[in-house]
């Protein structure tokens with residue numbers, strides 16, 4: 001049975017970071033026709049009603065219909081330690097993250113946190129995440145089992161760490177990382193809406209043998225994505241230099257093992273050398289901007305303007321729990337603030353695109369998710385543009401959709417998410 005969802009509609013016909021706000025299309029009384037988990041039509045409400053008289057109508061009033069948010073870099077195992085005080089990256093990993101990740105050897109803990117994590121992201125309007133797991137295969141099983149149960153398009157991989165820089169109990173080997181990753185990949189990749197991601201945590205916690213093994217695995221399965229971290233903090237970069245004296249730069253520690261190419265996702269990518277920028281662009285790798293994390297852990301200011309103008313492929317992400325929020329609205333607000341500190345005011349259309357189509361494009365899934373268009377998967381959210389008194393009073397002054405949307409971007413949270421559909425099924429309100 002077809003469902004016709006009515007409301008304001010926001011969708012993209014191009015990239016506003018390149019073409020400006022005109023790349024977006026807004027209808028103040030539009031609709032989205034959904035059937036069989038897919039979007040069948042998008043248009044004006046009256047036209048769709050006339051053309052599809054048998055469809056069940058869900059009228060969301062003046063709520064704004066959009067594609068669900070896509071979070072291109074998260075660590076679901078860090079759900080319970082989000083907002084842990086007072087540390088920068090390396091101390092934060094050792095003090096909070098690694099002890100928590102050890103607990104994922106227990107499948108029941110992994111299952112509990114996976115379920116809690118998806119509850120939290122869905123109420124925030126995020127319908128696709130790309131997550132790290134822990135070194136434990138059980139953590140991957142728990143993530144994919146929960147995503148499958150909820151019908152989500154989801155990406156994840158076993159986090160691999162075999163160097164003695166990682167604590168005992170949280171280390172695999174080059175061999176076991178390859179074998180376990182391959183087994184999990186064969187089990188989950190392409191099953192329903194799930195995708196496996198080859199996941200070396202970052203150069204400081206992998207040996208060259210492990211990076212080489214994972215480079216070989218990725219070469220065997222080139223339609224998988226590969227995710228890791230790059231140039232997040234200056235102390236981390238100095239550490240990489242000391243561990244890899246022969247490498248030209250941080251990126252080279254990955255490049256020499258076949259881990260740079262289309263489908264590679266590099267989280268953070270803040271303090272890049274000119275050679276690294278050029279190589280990343282030429283490889284068409286994705287850079288994932290994690291603004292709440294970059295301010296919370298004190299990492300630095302991502303060069304959105306320079307990298308976007310340079311033609312880099314960029315996604316947006318919470319980096320839960322280094323990031324301080326599960327909300328992509330809060331993440332867009334932080335992206336705005338970080339860009340302002342670099343003298344670039346990101347437009348609401350650019351922020352919204354980054355949180356939907358931009359992140360989908362970073363995951364090379366822009367033809368499936370992250371937009372409202374016929375044939376796309378029906379992951380849809382309805383946004384209340386007056387979800388709190390502060391936002392409501394500001395929105396009454398709005399002269400157009402961007403002025404109406406921007407207060408929600410800057411001040412909104414899960415209260416702004418009025419409804420969520422995953423593959424056409426309504427899941428949270």
Ligand code: GUN
Pocket residue numbers: 075089093097201202229232293297319322323
């Ligand atoms: N670098 C390596 N591991 C991590 C992680 O878990 N979080 C963040 N923010 N950076 C990392």
Ligand code: ZN
Pocket residue numbers: 073074075229267319322
């Ligand atoms: Zn991360």
